[in-house]
Amino acid sequence: MTRILIVEDDAELGELLVRAFAGAGYDADLARDGQAGLHRALTRSYHALIIDRGLPAIEGLDLLARLRRSGVEAPALILTALGTVADRVAGLDGGAEDYLVKPFELDELLARVRVLLRRPAAPAGHVLPIGDAEFDLIARTVTTDDGLPVTLSGRESDLLRLLAENPARVFTRREIVTTVFPESSTETLADTYVHYLRRKLGPDVIATVRGAGYQLGRR
Known part of the structure; x- marks a missing residue:
């Protein structure tokens, strides 16, 4: 089963996302701060990451940077209330494959994750x-x-x-x-x-x- 890690400090939204992804056939884990997200991503393999930018303990882009430095290559989508062009560019330049501004529609989030999962992996001769x-x-x-x-x-x-x-x-x-x-x-x-x-x-x-x-x- 495809595994998704959701790192979101809003308890209500986090549980909503877990239910939505579970209903779509994914195995979804939830971490409620950056430190917990770091631990989960380093101790279990995931096919995609959904990371809120405004996280306690470790901010979302900092979390993603740490994961990339640690060799975690799962595609990542940043969720945030920060929607300026500069914010989006910072998210994409920070190692994310996609960036979605709150509030958003669940159907759009699910569609974007499907796109992330369709991207080819790096070949053996990389x-x-x-x-x-x-x-x-x-x-x-x-x-x-x-x-x-x-x-x-x-x-x-x-x-x-x-x-x-x-x-x-x-x-x-x-x-x-x-x-x-x-x-x-x-x-x-x-x-x-x-x-x-x-x-x-x-x-x-x-x-x-x-x-x-x-x-x-x-x-």
């Missing part, structure tokens, strides 16, 4: 070449010429993986959004995350093919 650099799919890092790893967010990693696994192919903005952001129809997300990757890895990491889209660049 390092891809990006020009002269190496892209570690599990650690979500790109090691450049200076030997220093650059950490990517979940969505940045998904986009770079799409291009790196198909280096000769040009992807339209629509294809990128459909693959990397399946819950969205906003094509400008492709442009935004190309900008994020260029900012982190250099302007040549992704090439713009005028009138067509984007493909892996030459570094």
